[in-house]
Amino acid sequence: MSAFELSSAADVLAGRSPASVEVRGWVARKHTVGGLVFVQLRDGTGYVQVSARKGASDAAYEGARSSTKESAVVVRGEVKDDRRAPGGKEISAKEFVVVSRAESWPITKTAAKSAGFLFDKRRLSIRGPKAIAAMKIRAEVVGATFDYFRENGFHLISAPSFVQAAVEGGSTLFSVDYFGKQANLSQSAQFYEEAALPALQKVWIFQPAFRAEKSKTAKHLTEFWMIEAEQAFAEQPENMKLQEGLLSKMVERVLANRQAELKTLGRTLKQPPLPFPRISYDEALSTAGKLGFPFEWGDDLPTEAERAISLTQDSPFFVTDYPLSARSFYHMTYPDRPKVTKSADLIAPEGVGELATGGQRIHDYHELMQRIQSQDLPTESFAWYLELRKYGMPPHSGFGIGVERSTRWIAGLKHIRSASLFPRTLSRISP
RNA sequence: GGCGACGUAGCUCAGCGUGGUAGAGCAAUUGGCUGUUAACCAAUUGGUCGUCGGUUCGAGUCCGACCGUCGCCGCCA
Incomplete structure (x- = not known):
């Protein structure tokens, strides 16, 4: 034998x-x-x-x-x-x-119909073929990201998760006790990336972000993995090229290596052609109005309008030049259009919604100081961020893209929680 | 935070309108079957009907509060 x-x-x-x-x-x-x-x-x-x-x-x-x-x-x-x-x-x-020997297995074929039960038993239900396929695709997306940034000369850095200042709105911070002081969990590593630019010029980061948004939707997690990149001497058009290149690479790698998993999930995925369409906010406003989803100039793109526009596209696309009123304080505006930012959202087709947000940052000290003051933000919270502008800060831009959101779109998952092994949502912190 | 649904067996659900102490399928267990693919056939086991209170002779069913889950929106990656 x-x-x-x-x-x-x-x-x-x-x-x-x-x-x-x-x-x-x-x-x-x-x-x-x-x-x-x-x-x-x-x-x-x-x-x-x-x-x-x-x-x-x-x-x-x-x-x-x-x-x-x-x-x-x-x-x-x-x-x-x-x-x-x-x-x-x-x-x-x-x-x-x-x-x-395993005891009687609780995930039965009727249980498979119950998302609530499956996520209560997530530690076990992740052994199912669809969960396995989603995790393998997610790993492929992450692997493609590491290769993409290395090939493009970006340095991987890390940043703290305990922070004091808010990058996004202050109401969406999780606070923790830090030896008697209040600290917050980081919503974004962007400020740390900006600080690293003069040292490394092109940086990227891969780490969890925490958002206390009380969002009960198919595209929100309270803890998610974010890919962020920041480039010195790069303006917004170059920033968008970097983003579409990354998403394109993710799709390419999944198509090359994860066909069986796509099939398991019933997903038909095609390589989107480059460059992705660029639609200005003003065009989006007008298109949404024609499609029956009007909104006011200055508001963020409402979900219905975003979905309606995305259904007219068959590849991911950018919506560019958002009004300052819909953006964070650090966004740079056009010299001749002070209410319009050099920014863009990268939106998936098929009604999946935002994958990435990016823009050019204010690099001038006085301009940023003025912006902070005009928005009644606490100057002391942003003191070190502001100070960076005193020591050789060139024009620069960057973006953040959600790992689970990207995976959700690429894998064709109905809910973002399926793109996470142990998702954290408004109502779920276990297992 | 807003609007809307739903909580009955381990899981998916029926029963509630017209109140009278619970039922199916799946799972599990046992037996049968030497080619199954969500196997099949037979038997067995399994329930303080989300919680608390109210109405009633009597509440799974009617009323109220609370808790929990889900969906859509706002917010966002």
Whole structure:
């Protein structure tokens, strides 16, 4: 008898394994038919069917029969072609060892219909094929991001999560006790990136952001991973190129490496052509009005208007030149249009909504000071941010893009919580 | 924060209009079946009807408050 060599589900199905294999994994599904047991074994690479036959190998048969759904098992056997097996190959078991027997599995096929239950049991339900596909796509998106920034000469930095100043509105901060002082959890690393620019010129960051927005929608998490980048000597047009290049790279990599996962999720994804369309805020205002979703100049793009416009697009697109009234204080305005910012949102098609927000920052000390004062913001909170403008701050721009939002769009997920292993939302902080 | 739904078995739901101490499917357990793909067939097990209070001889059902979940909006990545 030949020795069993360690292999994986994916290698067995692809025909890359030796004839006698050992595979380690979990029982994803089990059927018994008389003296035959079929087990769909799952490992980190995929699924493969194992059959155990009474009479052929009674020990393997007994092992397989006594296994339960989600038990951890080690299987040794012969790889055989069989048209009746999913994928056309199966492992005919000689040995079937239950390493860790699972109790009665709570995720049943009716439970799969209940999003609330699945997320209550998220620590277990993440073993399902759709959750696995979403996580593999997310990992591909993150991997593409690391490569993209390295290829473009950006330095990865890190920034604190305990902060004092708010980058976005102050009402959306989570506060924590910091040895008797109040600290907040960071909403964005943007200010730290700006500080790093004179040292590194092109920087990016990958870390969690915390937003205490009481948003109960399919696109909000209270804790999410954000990709942010900031470039010195780069103005807004260059900033948009960087963003579309990144999203494009994410899609390219997922299309290249995650076809099976896209199929599992029922997602049809196409490579969007570059450059992405640029629609000015004023155009968006007019288009939304024509589509029956009017709003006032100066307001942020309402969700209905954004969705209506996005349904007219078949690739991601930018909405540019937002009014200052809809933007944070640090946004730079056009010299001849003081109420219009050099900024843009990157919006996904199909009604998915905002993926990224970016813009050019004010680099002049007096202009920024004036802006802070005119908006009645506490100057002392932004003292160090302001001070950066005293020591050689060139024109610069940057953006932030949500990892889970990008994954949600690319993977075609209905809700952003499916793009997170353990999502944090308004009503969910466990498990 | 606003508007709207919904809480009955481990899960999905029916029952509530016309009040009289709960029912199905799935899951689980046991048995049967030597090619299953959401397997199938049979039997068994399983419920302080979200919580508290009110009306009533009697409340899963009617009324009130509270708690929780979900959806859409505002806000945003």
